[in-house]
Amino acid sequence: MQHEPAENVPLADVYVCGVMEPDDPAAPLPKLRWSLLADQSPAAAVGMPVMGGAGDYHTICGPVLARTTSDTLLIFAEGRHDSRDDFGNIDVILRRSNDWGATWSDIQVVHRNGDGQVGNTCPIVDYDTARIHLLTCTGVQDEMEILTGSTYREVWHSFSDDDGATWSGRRNISAMARRAGWYWYATGPAAGIQVRSGRYRGRLVAPANHSYLLPGGGYEYACHALYSDDGGDTWRIGSARGTGSASDPGGNENQVAEAGENLLIQDIRLQTNRTGCRAYRYSRDGGATWDAMQSDPRRPCTRCQGSIISLDQRPNGTHNILVASNPAPVGRRLDLGRREHLVARVSTDGGRTWPRRLVVEPSYAGYSTLIEIDRERVGIAYDRHPRLSYRTFYLEDCT
Numbered sequence: 434m435q436h437e438p439a440e441n442v443p444l445a446d447v448y449v450c451g452v453m454e455p456d457d458p459a460a461p462l463p464k465l466r467w468s469l470l471a472d473q474s475p476a477a478a479v480g481m482p483v484m485g486g487a488g489d490y491h492t493i494c495g496p497v498l499a500r501t502t503s504d505t506l507l508i509f510a511e512g513r514h515d516s517r518d519d520f521g522n523i524d525v526i527l528r529r530s531n532d533w534g535a536t537w538s539d540i541q542v543v544h545r546n547g548d549g550q551v552g553n554t555c556p557i558v559d560y561d562t563a564r565i566h567l568l569t570c571t572g573v574q575d576e577m578e579i580l581t582g583s584t585y586r587e588v589w590h591s592f593s594d595d596d597g598a599t600w601s602g603r604r605n606i607s608a609m610a611r612r613a614g615w616y617w618y619a620t621g622p623a624a625g626i627q628v629r630s631g632r633y634r635g636r637l638v639a640p641a642n643h644s645y646l647l648p649g650g651g652y653e654y655a656c657h658a659l660y661s662d663d664g665g666d667t668w669r670i671g672s673a674r675g676t677g678s679a680s681d682p683g684g685n686e687n688q689v690a691e692a693g694e695n696l697l698i699q700d701i702r703l704q705t706n707r708t709g710c711r712a713y714r715y716s717r718d719g720g721a722t723w724d725a726m727q728s729d730p731r732r733p734c735t736r737c738q739g740s741i742i743s744l745d746q747r748p749n750g751t752h753n754i755l756v757a758s759n760p761a762p763v764g765r766r767l768d769l770g771r772r773e774h775l776v777a778r779v780s781t782d783g784g785r786t787w788p789r790r791l792v793v794e795p796s797y798a799g800y801s802t803l804i805e806i807d808r809e810r811v812g813i814a815y816d817r818h819p820r821l822s823y824r825t826f827y828l829e830d831c832t
Contacts, residue, residue: 492517493526495622496814496821498804499556502563505596506530506804508814509543509554509567510821511622517818520575523550525567529597533806534823543600544591546571551589555621555639559664560629565593566665568610568620568639569603579617580644580652586618588641590665609668610641610659617644617654622800623688623740625659631695633719637661638697639668640687654704656684660720671720681726684712689720690743692783693752700741700757700784701726702734709767710734711759713784732778732787734759735770738800741784746808752783754828756811758793758801772799775815779831789831794822 490512497509507529514522525544528537544551555568572579572586579586588610589603611618618641625639639659644652658671685704692698697720701712711732715724739759746754757778762771775798778787793801799816806812806825814823 489514490524490526490819491515492819493821494816494818495552495554495800496802496816496823497554497556497622497624498802498812498814499558499565499624500804501558501565501596502560503596504531504533506534506812507556507565507597508537508802508821508823509556511552511554512540512542518575519552520550520572522548523552525551525554525569527597534812534825543567544569544589544603549573553619553622555623555625555641557625557627557637557639557665559627559637561627561635562664563594563596564664565597566625566637567591567593567600568606568625568641568659570619576617582616582646582652585611585616588618588620590668592665606668610670611643612670614645615643616646616652618642619686620659621688622686622738623802624804626689626691626743628697628719629691629745631719633695635662636719637665638671638689638720640689640699642685642687653682654685655682656687656699656701656726658689658699658716658720658723669721671716672722684726686738688739688741690741690755691753692743692755693747695719696752696783698741698755698784699723700739702736702738703728704736711739711757715783732757732759733761733767735762735767735772737772740801740803740813742803742805742811744805744808744811748781752781755780755784756803756828756831757784757787758803758813758815760798760801772816773797775801777803777811777813777826777831779828791826791831793824793826798822 492513493510495511499507512524512526527541527543530537551571553570557566569589570586587607590606591601591603593600620641628636642656659668661668683705685702687701697716710730711734712728714726741757744754760772761776762774775794777791779789780787801815804812810825812825
């Protein structure tokens with residue numbers, strides 16, 4: 434999906450203070466303390482620079498965080514050589530941190546597709562084997578051309594057995610991962626999960642979305658999920674319960690989290706129905722089938738990707754703590770589709786309500802990704818075109 438550029442955002446303003454969201458949008462924003470896992474200066478705090486390392490990129494965007502079994506933090510992104518456009522010469526790149534983000538490795542090119550495109554990263558950590566799976570997508574035309582049905586995108590699988598230091602070659606899994614009549618296709622950009630408890634413990638689940646043609650002309654988006662019960666060798670497509678389809682129309686980029694035992698939640702970008710909020714749905718069989726998609730007007734969101742993660746804490750004995758993030762511009766700016774006012778929210782009832790919140794970034798912010806640091810802190814990275822920003826916040830600061 435299109436990553437919009439920042440509007441008049443100086444590069445020196447990559448890091449600003451975190452703030453709590455006021456009841457009155459016009460009220461001054463109170464400052465909060467931050468736990469930055471990097472030098473406090475803006476130049477040193479940039480999680481992934483525009484230039485340097487393994488190559489020079491016009492834009493680095495679409496961050497995706499993962500945490501390995503050895504507690505190494507991985508931040509994947511798309512390295513776009515020539516422009517900010519979604520299509521063109523794009524690499525999958527990575528930086529690694531062994532000290533919770535205080536320092537990061539040089540940029541590492543994980544996958545390159547010649548002068549073509551590879552992206553939409555979806556890492557999944559297998560806690561039983563320590564293997565890191567990585568799903569990506571490629572295409573030979575841009576999104577608008579693909580949406581007409583002239584061609585389709587392909588889906589690939591690779592893996593690392595050494596904490597992300599080296600990676601296998603890519604294996605084409607399109608025959609397993611997409612259905613006939615699906616043209617646009619994207620995994621992530623978000624991390625997948627391994628189910629940690631219940632009947633489906635050990636299953637790998639990946640978020641994805643696709644497009645299809647409408648009988649009367651035009652196209653529609655829908656989201657779906659992939660799952661694997663054999664350590665990533667084979668993959669199946671989850672369906673909407675009772676319909677045989679992937680999801681209700683309009684669902685797009687998404688992420689899956691474990692809301693409780695035998696309960697997954699899929700947090701969804703609404704693309705074509707333009708209701709100005711997030712959507713969600715549940716699975717009670719490990720992602721094989723899904724309930725109908727529901728809009729969530731309590732979580733306003735412009736048309737943009739968001740993130741959701743589950744923390745291994747169940748304060749009410751039933752549901753895990755969920756943390757979600759998305760840009761939530763206020764008032765008219767929501768109607769205009771601005772990507773700004775990045776908000777993190779906390780739920781303790783499986784995503785039914787989100788009473789606690791924190792404004793992570795009051796100005797421009799696009800795609801975001803969350804990761805659990807410990808029982809008190811969450812890491813977040815997000816687009817600040819043409820760079821990425823990374824920081825942590827305390828759960829207690831979400832009020």
